Structures are given as C-alpha cells and as structure tokens.
Amino acid sequence: MNLETIITHSPALIVAVPLLGAFLTPLVGKINDKLRNVFVILTVGLTTFFVFLLANDIFSSGNIRTYVFGGGTPITDGGFAIRILFEVDGLNAFMAIIASILALACVIYSWAFMKENTGLDKYYTLILLMVAGMFGMILTGDMFNFFVFLEITSISSCVLIAFWTNKGKAVDAGFKYIVISATGALFILFAIAILYSQYNALNMAFLANSIQYTFLDKIALVLLIAGLAMKAGIVPMHMWLPDAYGRAPSSVTLILVGATQVSLYGVLRMTFTLYGSQLTIPLKQIGDTSITMNGLLGITLIALALITILVGVLMALKQTDFKRLIAFAAVGEIGYIVLAIGAGLTAMGTSYGNMAFRGGIFHIINDALDVGLLFLVAGAIYYATKQTSLNQMGGLSRNMKYTTVFFLIGLLAVAGMPPMNGFASKLLIYQSTYQVNPIIAIVAILCSILLLAVFVKVFHSAFLGPKLPKFKDVKDVPKSMLLAMGIIACFIIFFGLFPEFVVNNLVKPAADAIINNTNYITTVIGGAVP
Amino acid sequence: MIYNIPYIAVVALILIGLYAVIFKRNLIKIVIGITLIESGVNLFLITLAYRQDSIAPIYHGEISRLMSLPVPHALTLTSIVIGVAVLALMLSLVIHIYRHYGTLDARKIGREEE
Amino acid sequence: MSGMSKIVKTISSITFPFVTIYGLYVIAHGHLTPGGGFQGGAVVASGCAMILVAYGSVWTMGKIKEKHLSVLESFGAIGFIGLAFLGLIFGTMFFKNFLVGNDFLFGEIGKGLSNISTAGALPLMNFAVGLKVIAGLFGIVLVMAYTTKAKGGKIE
Numbered sequence: 001m002n003l004e005t006i007i008t009h010s011p012a013l014i015v016a017v018p019l020l021g022a023f024l025t026p027l028v029g030k031i032n033d034k035l036r037n038v039f040v041i042l043t044v045g046l047t048t049f050f051v052f053l054l055a056n057d058i059f060s061s062g063n064i065r066t067y068v069f070g071g072g073t074p075i076t077d078g079g080f081a082i083r084i085l086f087e088v089d090g091l092n093a094f095m096a097i098i099a100s101i102l103a104l105a106c107v108i109y110s111w112a113f114m115k116e117n118t119g120l121d122k123y124y125t126l127i128l129l130m131v132a133g134m135f136g137m138i139l140t141g142d143m144f145n146f147f148v149f150l151e152i153t154s155i156s157s158c159v160l161i162a163f164w165t166n167k168g169k170a171v172d173a174g175f176k177y178i179v180i181s182a183t184g185a186l187f188i189l190f191a192i193a194i195l196y197s198q199y200n201a202l203n204m205a206f207l208a209n210s211i212q213y214t215f216l217d218k219i220a221l222v223l224l225i226a227g228l229a230m231k232a233g234i235v236p237m238h239m240w241l242p243d244a245y246g247r248a249p250s251s252v253t254l255i256l257v258g259a260t261q262v263s264l265y266g267v268l269r270m271t272f273t274l275y276g277s278q279l280t281i282p283l284k285q286i287g288d289t290s291i292t293m294n295g296l297l298g299i300t301l302i303a304l305a306l307i308t309i310l311v312g313v314l315m316a317l318k319q320t321d322f323k324r325l326i327a328f329a330a331v332g333e334i335g336y337i338v339l340a341i342g343a344g345l346t347a348m349g350t351s352y353g354n355m356a357f358r359g360g361i362f363h364i365i366n367d368a369l370d371v372g373l374l375f376l377v378a379g380a381i382y383y384a385t386k387q388t389s390l391n392q393m394g395g396l397s398r399n400m401k402y403t404t405v406f407f408l409i410g411l412l413a414v415a416g417m418p419p420m421n422g423f424a425s426k427l428l429i430y431q432s433t434y435q436v437n438p439i440i441a442i443v444a445i446l447c448s449i450l451l452l453a454v455f456v457k458v459f460h461s462a463f464l465g466p467k468l469p470k471f472k473d474v475k476d477v478p479k480s481m482l483l484a485m486g487i488i489a490c491f492i493i494f495f496g497l498f499p500e501f502v503v504n505n506l507v508k509p510a511a512d513a514i515i516n517n518t519n520y521i522t523t524v525i526g527g528a529v530p
Numbered sequence: 531m532i533y534n535i536p537y538i539a540v541v542a543l544i545l546i547g548l549y550a551v552i553f554k555r556n557l558i559k560i561v562i563g564i565t566l567i568e569s570g571v572n573l574f575l576i577t578l579a580y581r582q583d584s585i586a587p588i589y590h591g592e593i594s595r596l597m598s599l600p601v602p603h604a605l606t607l608t609s610i611v612i613g614v615a616v617l618a619l620m621l622s623l624v625i626h627i628y629r630h631y632g633t634l635d636a637r638k639i640g641r642e643e644e
Numbered sequence: 645m646s647g648m649s650k651i652v653k654t655i656s657s658i659t660f661p662f663v664t665i666y667g668l669y670v671i672a673h674g675h676l677t678p679g680g681g682f683q684g685g686a687v688v689a690s691g692c693a694m695i696l697v698a699y700g701s702v703w704t705m706g707k708i709k710e711k712h713l714s715v716l717e718s719f720g721a722i723g724f725i726g727l728a729f730l731g732l733i734f735g736t737m738f739f740k741n742f743l744v745g746n747d748f749l750f751g752e753i754g755k756g757l758s759n760i761s762t763a764g765a766l767p768l769m770n771f772a773v774g775l776k777v778i779a780g781l782f783g784i785v786l787v788m789a790y791t792t793k794a795k796g797g798k799i800e
Binding site for chain 2: 144148151155158159162165168169171172173174175178179182183186189190193196197202243
C-alpha cells in the first residue's frame with residue numbers, strides 16, 4: 001500500500017476511523033482505563049495524520065479530490081455516479097485541519113481533566129462520534145449526507161454539554177442546545193427537500209450546476225442560512241451559545257467551538273458553491289442602481305455581524321463567570337467572521353472583496369484556536385481551584401506559571417494584538433471593510449479594543465494581585481493539559497509570526513474555492529451535463 | 531386544489547410546531563412541537579415522492595405501472611431514525627431537568643445561583 | 645413501573661415470540677421487501693418494550709442489564725463499519741459491496757426473485773443495523789422506564 005493509495009482513500013478514512021474507534025472504545029474500556037485513553041488518542045492521531053496528508057496533497061497540487069462511496073461506474077456515459085460523494089477542495093481541507101487540531105488537543109486535554117468523572121467510556125465514544133460527524137460535514141459533497149452528519153454532530157454534542165448531569169444548569173443548557181439545533185436541522189432538511197423537488201438531485205455540484213434561482217430556491221437559501229446560523233450562534237440565535245459553552249466541560253467546549261465553525265463552513269458552502277453562479281445577477285432595477293443578490297445578502301450579513309459583535313463584546317463586559325465571559329467573546333469573534341463574509345459578498349469580484357474573504361477564512365482558524373485556548377485555560381483554573389467566578393479568584397499567577405503564560409498568549413491573540421495570529425486576520429478584515437464603509441471598520445476596531453479591556457480585567461482579577469490564602473495549595477495542572485494548551489499556543493504563535501506563509505499556502509486556496517465554484521462543479525460533472 | 535392539500539398540511543404542521551416551540555413554556559410541549567415540525571418535513575418528503583396513480587416501488591418481476599420515487603422514501607426513513615434519537619435524547623434531558631427542579635416550566639429552570 | 649395483572653403477563657408472553665419472529669423476518673428480507681434493519685429492529689424492540697410494560701422495569705432490569713445491551717449495540721455498529729472496511733480491503737472502495745454476484749454466503753435460499761443472496765453484503769449490514777437498533781432502542785426504553793419508576797405518586 002503506497003502513499004498515493006492512502007491519499008486516495010483518506011477522505012473516507014478520515015470519517016471512518018473515528019467512527020470505528022467510537023464503537024470500539026467501550027469494548028477497550030472494559031479492559032483498562034489507561035489503554036482506552038491511549039486508544040482514543042491514537043485514533044484521533046491517525047485521523048489527524050490522514051487529514052494532514054490529504055491537505056498537503058490538496059494544497060500542493062491544487063487539485064480537487066472526489067471519493068465515491070461504494071465505487072461503481074457512472075450510470076450514464078459522461079455522467080457521474082449517483083451515490084454518496086465526498087469532495088475535497090481547498091476550503092474542505094482547510095476546515096479539516098482546524099477540526100483535527102481541536103480534536104487532538106481535546107482528547108489529550110481530557111486525559112487529566114476528566115479523570116475523576118465516571119462514565120468516561122461514553123464520554124470518549126461521544127467525542128469520537130462528534131469528531132466523525134464534524135469531518136463528515138466538512139468533507140461531504142451531498143446535501144442529505146450533510147444533514148445526517150449535522151445531526152450526528154448536534155446529538156453527540158448535546159449529550160456532551162449535559163455531561164455533568166448533577167448540575168441542573170448543564171442539563172438546561174443541553175436542552176436549549178438540542179431544541180435550537182433540532183429546529184435548525186429540520187429547516188435545513190426542508191430546504192434540501194425543496195431543492196430535491198426541483199432538480200431531482202442531492203449532489204451539491206449537480207445542484208450548483210442546474211440551479212435556476214426560482215422563488216422556491218430563494219426560500220431554500222433563506223432556510224439554509226437560517227438553519228445554519230442557528231447552529232453557528234449568530235445574533236439573534238445566539239442565546240444557546242453562552243449557556244452551552246459556559247456549562248459544558250472545557251474539553252467539550254473546545255470541540256464545540258470547532259462544531260460552530262463547521263456550521264459557518266456550511267453557510268459558506270451553501271451560499272457560495274450552491275448559489276455561487278447566480279449571486280451577481282441583478283434582482284431589480286431602480287433608476288441607475290440595480291439591486292443584486294450579493295449586495296442584499298452582504299448588507300444583511302454585515303448588519304447581523306455588527307449586532308453580533310456588539311452584543312458579544314458588551315455582554316462580555318458585565319460577566320463575572322469566567323467561561324461565560326469567554327463564551328460571549330466567542331460570539332463577538334464569530335461576528336468578525338460573518339462581517340468579513342458580508343463585506344466580501346457586497347464587494348464580490350473586486351480585489352478588496354477577495355481580501356475580505358481571505359481575512360474571514362483566516363479568522364475562522366484564528367478564532368477557533370484563540371477561543372479554544374482561552375477555554376482550556378478556564379478549564380485548567382477550574383481543575384486547580386474548583387472556581388468559576390472571577391470574584392473568587394486572585395493571585396493565581398504565583399501558583400500556575402505555565403497557565404498564566406498560555407492565558408496571556410490567548411488574551412493577546414483574541415484581542416488582535418501583534419504579534420499573535422488574531423492581529424493578522426483582523427488587519428485583513430479592517431482593511432477590506434474600510435473600503436466598503438469606514439464606519440464598519442471603526443466599529444470593528446473599537447469592539448476589538450473593548451475585548452482587550454475585558455480580558456485585561458480578567459487577567460488582573462484572576463492572575464495578578466496578592467496570593468490568596470485559600471489558594472495556598474494550588475498547583476499547576478497536570479502535564480497532559482499543559483501539552484494540549486501548548487499545542488494550540490504553538491499554532492497561534494506560528495500563525496502570528498508567519499501570516500504571509502499561512503495566507504498564501506492555506507487561506508488563499510480556500511478563499512479561491514469560495515470565489516470560484518466552477519472547478520468544484522466540473523470535477524464532479526466533468527463538463528458534460530447528464 | 532385536492533393535490534395541494536398535503537402541502538397545506540405540511541405548512542400547517544410546521545407552523546403549529548414552531549408556535550409550540552416558541553411560545554409554550556412546558557418543556558414537554560416544546561418537545562411535541564419539534565416532533566410536529568419533523569412530521570411536517572417528513573410529510574413533505576413523502577408528498578414529493580408521489581406520482582399520480584403510482585404504486586409502491588417494489589420490483590415484482592415485470593414493471594407494469596408507474597412507481598413512486600424511492601429516494602425520498604429513503605430520506606424520510608433516515609429522518610425518522612434521526613428523529614427517534616433526538617426525541618429520546620430530549621425526553622431524557624427533560625427527565626433530568628424534572629429531577630433537578632421538580633418542574634417543567636421553562637421560566638423556573640436554570641435560574642438558580644451557583 | 646411495576647408489573648401488571650397476570651392476564652397481561654400471560655398474553656404478552658405468548659405474543660412476544662411472534663413479534664420477535666416477525667421483526668427478524670423484516671430484518672432478514674430487508675433488501676428484498678420494504679423494511680430493513682431499523683424497521684425490523686424497531687418491531688423487535690417494541691416486543692421487548694411490551695414485556696417491559698407487562699412485567700415492570702425492576703423485573704426486566706434483573707433479567708438484562710443495560711450494560712450488556714450497550715455492548716451488543718457496539719457490536720452492531722462495529723459490524724456495520726467493519727463490513728464497509730472489508731469493502732475497502734477486498735474490493736476497491738469504502739462501502740464497496742464486495743460480496744455481490746457470488747452466493748457463497750447463503751447459497752441458494754429461495755428461488756427466482758426471492759433469492760436471498762442477491763444483494764451481496766447488504767443482508768449482513770441489515771443484520772448489523774438490526775442488532776444495533778434492537779439493543780439501542782430497548783436500552784433507551786429500559787433505562788427511561790427504570791429511572792422514572794414511580795414511588796408514591798412522585799418520580800424518584
């Protein structure tokens with residue numbers, strides 16, 4: 001079995017290995033707990049290996065890889081196989097890298113963090129199921145398959161949010177999450193049914209090729225964006241997010257951040273790949289100006305994004321619970337991504353429009369890493385002191401040196417300070433939104449400064465100050481948790497120091513995949529319309 | 531008109547379900563609302579599959595009559611399977627919530643100080 | 645949930661084998677007729693749920709633990725994914741139906757259209773899914789019934 005064979009099959013293996021591992025975990029767990037932890041880490045490590053192999057191939061060659069489940073030849077000559085199809089282009093590979101980094105950090109972190117809990121067999125099974133679902137959502141090229149993986153992700157993540165069932169609030173957050181995500185998923189299914197009724201197909205590339213932009217298609221687009229925005233936590237559908245992020249175990253929150261980003265990927269894929277060829281067609285002519293779909297959609301997204309940023313940052317100001325505060329900051333960060341996407345949509349085709357897309361996509365990975373690191377730090381503090389309220393903390397930097405360093409890195413990154421990665425992507429967003437409208441850029445910069453103020457306050461109240469007597473015996477967290485935080489911090493510093501390299505090699509292929517969807521379509525359909 | 535009745539039923543089911551999810555305060559009623567939305571979507575898929583005077587898509591040897599589309603049936607089935615999982619999960623969460631708070635009123639849960 | 649009257653217990657004991665056989669039939673013929681792993685599994689699981697209602701959750705929990713059910717469920721899922729992996733190993737692609745076109749698995753069972761070995765690996769996948777659904781659904785119902793058993797009119 002040579003390398004090429006592995007790369008060819010890796011789209012399927014990325015989903016299949018965690019899925020198989022998920023159901024083997026309870027059986028391995030019957031033998032030994034340590035063995036089970038090693039097994040889970042190995043499973044995720046193998047998956048990460050496949051992801052990086054595949055991503056390396058995609059980014060170096062610029063090809064789009066397809067994988068047809070069950071093989072088989074096309075039914076018609078020159079057509080495509082009507083089966084479940086995985087399709088990997090730059091955007092998919094980029095998102096898969098994010099998911100794999102987060103998953104690896106999560107399972108390493110869980111080793112020590114979840115040690116004292118019972119029912120860990122189920123915990124690891126659900127983590128692996130959720131990882132498999134995320135990868136499935138990322139890699140699939142089939143609408144219905146997307147829905148199925150979305151449901152797998154949301155069901156397993158809901159159980160994980162409510163994992164500490166002895167806390168009433170955790171169960172409450174889990175219920176909130178499942179209600180929102182079940183409703184959102186049903187919206188998406190309804191949209192898929194509408195699309196199927198018109199084009200008799202479920203394949204994304206085929207649908208994108210034949211989409212007519214009828215009235216029903218517009219309804220389907222609205223339903224798709226609404227459903228996915230519910231899962232991504234865009235205001236006004238954000239109320240589940242602080243609860244879920246704040247109440248779940250920190251290791252779970254890390255993966256939940258990934259799941260949220262994957263939902264954002266869904267928004268990108270549906271808007272730009274499915275409807276990409278129809279976005280710039282004028283809808284209505286009023287005088288000299290013509291209203292186009294991308295302008296309308298872009299302005300809506302910008303407005304939503306600004307509200308999201310404002311709500312996230314302002315609510316973060318008044319929180320006293322550490323994890324809830326970070327959760328609201330995460331809402332704000334999602335707003336920045338949506339802002340960049342909206343700005344790119346309004347200025348589609350121009351150079352700064354492309355820059356906005358690059359900034360937005362770069363910010364997806366930065367947001368996942370920064371917010372993820374902060375949640376891990378919050379979890380570490382909870383592990384060491386059993387406190388979540390900021391009012392109860394103080395002077396922790398004397399006992400927890402490494403954790404303090406990691407928090408500083410996360411703080412600077414999330415507030416967009418140089419030399420961290422958040423600065424690089426936020427600069428791209430500011431530059432491009434300034435071209436669209438200066439006021440948007442100013443609001444974005446101001447909110448970023450406010451975010452810095454929020455986290456400086458947290459840093460002051462939790463880490464600085466005199467040593468509190470009740471924290472006399474607090475020690476720094478175990479090595480596995482430090483290792484997980486270290487992995488993410490390394491990526492943050494690397495992305496911050498070499499943004500040019502990352503933008504050119506990782507972000508640009510992904511942004512090109514958004515801007516131009518013809519490659520995606522022709523790879524599957526092969527130019528011939530069946 | 532008679533052929534539009536299923537679609538009207540679909541819209542009615544989804545709207546009733548959304549109403550229950552948004553305005554009802556009893557958690558069980560919220561769960562019922564979600565299953566109503568799901569039934570509406572499933573009904574929509576099944577309606578899409580039907581062709582006039584068609585029979586169930588089972589192969590009998592010789593194809594004598596028009597068959598309805600099998601793909602939406604498969605989609606509906608998958609959706610039902612997922613629905614069972616979601617329903618079981620939501621009900622078990624409701625059981626946990628009831629144990630903690632002794633009530634199913636959405637206004638009274640999750641409000642305590644930690 | 646405590647047990648019900650003797651009449652209910654007897655009747656459900658008598659009907660339980662028929663329900664189970666019917667469910668297994670639906671699973672086994674899933675690739676030929678409407679039905680399959682999930683539907684047949686749901687039939688068998690509802691048969692088990694009938695026993696649960698008739699005899700009460702405490703009695704049923706004494707007979708079968710939900711731990712064993714979850715192991716069974718894992719085996720069902722592993723069987724399904726394992727068959728997909730076998731497609732990669734013996735065939736060319738993941739989920740490739742590597743058994744199609746030869747009948748060394750079942751031989752000739754039934755004649756003509758009802759020949760059971762026409763679908764290659766699909767019946768095996770149906771068995772795996774059926775096992776998972778039986779164990780999973782019955783496990784859910786059992787745990788829910790056991791944890792919410794009424795004690796003095798209030799849920800414990």
